[in-house]
Amino acid sequence: MSENGxxxxxxxxxIDTMNPTVKKVEYAVRGPIVQRAVELERELSxxxxxxxxxxxxxxxxxxxxxxxxxxxxxxxxxxxCSYPELLNDSTxxxxxxxxxxxxxxxxxxxxxxxxxxxxxxxxxxxxxxxYIERRDGGVPCDPDDIYLTTGASDGxxxxxKLLVCGEGAARTGVMISIPQYPLYSAALAELGAVQINYxxxxxxxxxxxxxxxxxxxxxxxxxxxxxxxxxxxxGNPTGQVQSRECIEDVIRFAAKExxxxxxxxxxxxxxxxxxxxxxxxxxxLFEMGPExxxxxxxxxxxxxxxxxxxxxxxxxxxxxxxxxxxxxxxxLTKLVSVRLCPPVPGQALMDLVVNPPQPGEPSYDNxxxxxxxxxSALAQKAKLTEQVLNTVQGISCNPVQGAMYSxxxxxxxxxxxxxxxxxxxxxxxxxxxxxxxxTGICLVPGSGFGQKDGTYHFRMTILPxxxxxxxxxxxxxxxxQRFTQQYS
Amino acid sequence: MSENGxxxxxxxxxIDTMNPTVKKVEYAVRGPIVQRAVELERELSxxxxxxxxxxxxxxxxxxxxxxxxxxxxxxxxxxxCSYPELLNDSTxxxxxxxxxxxxxxxxxxxxxxxxxxxxxxxxxxxxxxxYIERRDGGVPCDPDDIYLTTGASDGxxxxxKLLVCGEGAARTGVMISIPQYPLYSAALAELGAVQINYxxxxxxxxxxxxxxxxxxxxxxxxxxxxxxxxxxxxGNPTGQVQSRECIEDVIRFAAKExxxxxxxxxxxxxxxxxxxxxxxxxxxLFEMGPExxxxxxxxxxxxxxxxxxxxxxxxxxxxxxxxxxxxxxxxLTKLVSVRLCPPVPGQALMDLVVNPPQPGEPSYDNxxxxxxxxxSALAQKAKLTEQVLNTVQGISCNPVQGAMYSxxxxxxxxxxxxxxxxxxxxxxxxxxxxxxxxTGICLVPGSGFGQKDGTYHFRMTILPxxxxxxxxxxxxxxxxQRFTQQYS
Numbered sequence: 001m002s003e004n005g006x007x008x009x010x011x012x013x014x015i016d017t018m019n020p021t022v023k024k025v026e027y028a029v030r031g032p033i034v035q036r037a038v039e040l041e042r043e044l045s046x047x048x049x050x051x052x053x054x055x056x057x058x059x060x061x062x063x064x065x066x067x068x069x070x071x072x073x074x075x076x077x078x079x080x081c082s083y084p085e086l087l088n089d090s091t092x093x094x095x096x097x098x099x100x101x102x103x104x105x106x107x108x109x110x111x112x113x114x115x116x117x118x119x120x121x122x123x124x125x126x127x128x129x130x131y132i133e134r135r136d137g138g139v140p141c142d143p144d145d146i147y148l149t150t151g152a153s154d155g156x157x158x159x160x161k162l163l164v165c166g167e168g169a170a171r172t173g174v175m176i177s178i179p180q181y182p183l184y185s186a187a188l189a190e191l192g193a194v195q196i197n198y199x200x201x202x203x204x205x206x207x208x209x210x211x212x213x214x215x216x217x218x219x220x221x222x223x224x225x226x227x228x229x230x231x232x233x234x235g236n237p238t239g240q241v242q243s244r245e246c247i248e249d250v251i252r253f254a255a256k257e258x259x260x261x262x263x264x265x266x267x268x269x270x271x272x273x274x275x276x277x278x279x280x281x282x283x284x285l286f287e288m289g290p291e292x293x294x295x296x297x298x299x300x301x302x303x304x305x306x307x308x309x310x311x312x313x314x315x316x317x318x319x320x321x322x323x324x325x326x327x328x329x330x331x332l333t334k335l336v337s338v339r340l341c342p343p344v345p346g347q348a349l350m351d352l353v354v355n356p357p358q359p360g361e362p363s364y365d366n367x368x369x370x371x372x373x374x375x376s377a378l379a380q381k382a383k384l385t386e387q388v389l390n391t392v393q394g395i396s397c398n399p400v401q402g403a404m405y406s407x408x409x410x411x412x413x414x415x416x417x418x419x420x421x422x423x424x425x426x427x428x429x430x431x432x433x434x435x436x437x438x439t440g441i442c443l444v445p446g447s448g449f450g451q452k453d454g455t456y457h458f459r460m461t462i463l464p465x466x467x468x469x470x471x472x473x474x475x476x477x478x479x480x481q482r483f484t485q486q487y488s
Numbered sequence: 489m490s491e492n493g494x495x496x497x498x499x500x501x502x503i504d505t506m507n508p509t510v511k512k513v514e515y516a517v518r519g520p521i522v523q524r525a526v527e528l529e530r531e532l533s534x535x536x537x538x539x540x541x542x543x544x545x546x547x548x549x550x551x552x553x554x555x556x557x558x559x560x561x562x563x564x565x566x567x568x569c570s571y572p573e574l575l576n577d578s579t580x581x582x583x584x585x586x587x588x589x590x591x592x593x594x595x596x597x598x599x600x601x602x603x604x605x606x607x608x609x610x611x612x613x614x615x616x617x618x619y620i621e622r623r624d625g626g627v628p629c630d631p632d633d634i635y636l637t638t639g640a641s642d643g644x645x646x647x648x649k650l651l652v653c654g655e656g657a658a659r660t661g662v663m664i665s666i667p668q669y670p671l672y673s674a675a676l677a678e679l680g681a682v683q684i685n686y687x688x689x690x691x692x693x694x695x696x697x698x699x700x701x702x703x704x705x706x707x708x709x710x711x712x713x714x715x716x717x718x719x720x721x722x723g724n725p726t727g728q729v730q731s732r733e734c735i736e737d738v739i740r741f742a743a744k745e746x747x748x749x750x751x752x753x754x755x756x757x758x759x760x761x762x763x764x765x766x767x768x769x770x771x772x773l774f775e776m777g778p779e780x781x782x783x784x785x786x787x788x789x790x791x792x793x794x795x796x797x798x799x800x801x802x803x804x805x806x807x808x809x810x811x812x813x814x815x816x817x818x819x820l821t822k823l824v825s826v827r828l829c830p831p832v833p834g835q836a837l838m839d840l841v842v843n844p845p846q847p848g849e850p851s852y853d854n855x856x857x858x859x860x861x862x863x864s865a866l867a868q869k870a871k872l873t874e875q876v877l878n879t880v881q882g883i884s885c886n887p888v889q890g891a892m893y894s895x896x897x898x899x900x901x902x903x904x905x906x907x908x909x910x911x912x913x914x915x916x917x918x919x920x921x922x923x924x925x926x927t928g929i930c931l932v933p934g935s936g937f938g939q940k941d942g943t944y945h946f947r948m949t950i951l952p953x954x955x956x957x958x959x960x961x962x963x964x965x966x967x968x969q970r971f972t973q974q975y976s
Contacts, residue, residue: 012716012747013651017715018650018816019652019653025823030606062596062603065599070599080567082567083563083564107552109552109554113551114801115800150803153828154827157827165508183826190826259500297499309601312603312828313601313602313603314833315828325502328503331510334514335510337517337518338515339641342803343638343802344801344802345570345802345831
């Protein structure tokens with residue numbers, strides 16, 4: 001400010017004076033390549049000429065955006081809860097009405113517009129607990145251990161936040177798989193925790209190897225205090241489904257090495273490969289007996305965003321915490337209270353996911369039909385993706401056993417690597433950016449998830465509708481051939 | 489772990505090894521008194537005898553829980569968006585259908601189940617920008633400066649997060665009013681920033697005094713780096729509405745002292761007192777001319793949770809940022825992308841709030857009727873609360889000019905102060921806890937918001953329905969008299 005009218009005030013908040021941990025955050029799933037895809041869409045809509053007619057976003061697990069239809073029953077109940085006048089509408093099925101009635105009864109003033117308890121609506125947490133008990137063959141679940149969340153991301157960040165402490169060599173370290181889902185690296189960067197990488201084994205279908213966990217942990221102990229181990233099962237971006245044996249080994253490792261376990265299980269219904277089955281960490285832990293079930297600290301996460309429902313926009317989710325110290329739990333409850341409550345429509349949706357129509361109820365048959373159709377379509381697309389990509393010389397792709405992604409390895413010619421490096425770009429970012437500009441297909445480079453040095457990948461969702469997926473895969477194939485030729 | 493079956497593993501995560509900044513977080517609005525209220529409700533429902541028939545929660549601005557009805561139009565549109573089959577239902581008004589149609593067209597796959605852009609749905613941000621322009625008499629607003637949020641809290645925490653840096657005497661300090669809304673102190677504690685208190689002047693209806701800002705700032709400069717100034721207008725918990733002159737002074741102060749301004753304006757429609765009017769910081773800033781409007785950095789916050797709509801459960805909100813450095817803005821956009829997007833139903837609701845039925849549209853008359861009824865009822869209750877409380881000897885209460893709370897000062901007898909201190913309790917916590925146990929009324933002690941040493945207050949919402957509010961006020965009156973007598 002100045003008396004002579006000159007305006008020369010420097011900004012209070014600049015790139016040099018902002019929070020340095022925020023600057024370290026990276027999130028490739030919505031990174032530069034997606035920003036360019038949005039620009040290209042705008043340019044297309046403004047009539048600009050491109051070598052493609054539309055942008056296909058295969059970068060993010062956003063099922064409805066790719067044309068997947070919501071489950072009718074879920075949406076009927078949400079409409080009833082939003083506008084309870086509809087409870088008098090005879091076209092709505094009775095089971096949808098009774099579910100809506102029950103949810104509204106648990107809301108202050110019978111309105112989804114009221115805040116809920118910070119931990120989530122009591123009756124929803126009870127339903128979640130019963131769902132977990134059914135899923136896990138009767139292993140007991142206490143609703144007090146359930147925290148409803150704003151999507152799974154919110155729960156994961158909250159748990160990591162509790163775990164971070166110390167400075168220098170005493171700083172909390174958290175083990176995450178490489179490749180990983182970049183929420184983990186982003187949250188750890190923001191919290192100033194140390195990221196400890198353990199590598200999944202691409203040669204054996206992205207399996208988790210205890211020897212590799214041990215290597216990563218032993219090395220990390222030299223410069224930080226490793227306190228937690230994160231597992232994503234089924235895997236994102238890698239699509240593997242862990243065997244029961246592997247989960248037991250991980251639990252034994254966590255117990256031996258005193259690590260807090262975080263199990264990201266948001267794809268628990270997305271298992272496609274024959275012989276594969278989802279095993280929850282909770283169930284395996286309890287079946288290993290009291291030596292483990294009474295001691296190993298575990299947080300597991302679920303969401304409304306994936307599986308057969310794909311309701312990402314509602315930001316629903318829950319976490320279950322096992323063997324958490326009582327005082328810490330009180331701190332957790334306090335911490336979540338500051339943000340008041342997770343979105344109530346998302347809580348309602350979570351309730352429907354864990355308490356869907358039952359046999360004999362009017363909506364049951366249609367619910368099963370819709371769920372089955374979505375899951376079988378995904379299973380087919382998982383197979384198709386693997387098959388087509390593996391026909392391309394220079395692309396090799398593990399089976400998509402579960403989740404929603406393929407993470408194929410790509411061979412990038414030396415000349416292309418050099419051109420990328422000269423531009424200061426990761427070679428797979430260079431590859432994906434070029435693919436986007438030439439074909440309109442938006443993928444995420446493997447470097448955004450982490451990969452072994454000298455290897456290159458991309459993540460591609462299997463979500464586009466069958467005909468579009470077929471076109472997309474053919475375009476990827478053609479692009480890869482052209483790219484390889486161009487740089488050979 | 490042990491071979492002999494003994495289980496003696498110590499927990500990984502204990503109160504001593506958890507994140508120390510989380511331990512410092514306090515949030516009185518959902519603190520111990522509310523936990524006790526929930527217990528009492530459960531005890532009542534189990535048939536336990538109490539000196540009251542029901543718990544009345546006047547601790548939190550949760551309008552629907554207190555019986556306020558949602559706006560019909562908003563809920564119709566939300567039902568249509570949730571279950572688009574209803575677009576064929578002839579009982580829904582055409583304007584609700586066209587709004588729903590427009591919102592769905594902006595969603596991927598025409599579904600609220602899709603992720604939106606991280607910054608929020610484009611068309612919603614455009615509607616917000618037009619709303620701000622109308623509200624501010626034509627001052628321009630760029631949709632690129634709008635970020636949709638998960639309630640206002642999310643936006644406030646995100647902005648504070650950007651601002652925090654430095655260590656020791658270079659640590660970021662943030663000025664907040666005392667009394668304050670405890671989200672601010674909680675977020676600052678969690679981020680490890682320095683809280684700088686400036687006191688509002690209770691004697692002049694909680695006015696903000698520039699001399700006091702200067703005092704607080706000058707003192708703080710000795711031990712930290714003050715970088716931001718937070719204002720809540722209309723005030724929470726204090727209910728004052730700032731004059732235009734005061735806002736100009738604050739802006740001049742922020743410019744002179746190089747402070748980033750944060751204006752919490754979630755109660756912008758809640759102005760009751762004659763002669764009072766809401767002035768947005770944005771409008772005043774722009775009317776002060778380019779010397780200010782081109783330089784002062786401002787973030788302002790709004791929400792779907794307050795005003796006449798009271799839709800807290802949907803967690804909708806937005807923030808507008810003015811004069812933010814471009815590189816910092818890119819970092820902000822990156823940061824919000826990690827959490828994917830704010831809840832889409834909350835975004836839809838925010839859109840309706842900024843773009844309600846217009847004259848000539850079928851829902852207009854009913855919308856105006858409902859909005860007016862809610863706001864006049866609140867104005868009446870504001871008046872009633874002030875009047876009744878001021879009849880009590882030992883309670884004195886400023887006019888509730890705006891927002892949703894009364895924050896009266898209470899005289900606590902010496903003997904009661906001593907008993908509280910002996911128990912290690914704040915005297916006003918002791919008072920409020922006793923009131924809860926004896927009357928079932930749940931208030932929040934002033935110590936949860938901050939107050940001048942030696943003064944005591946409580947915060948009480950004006951939200952209960954008129955008859956219940958009358959009973960509540962009488963019970964408070966009787967309790968205060970009994971309490972005073974008991975400890976005199």
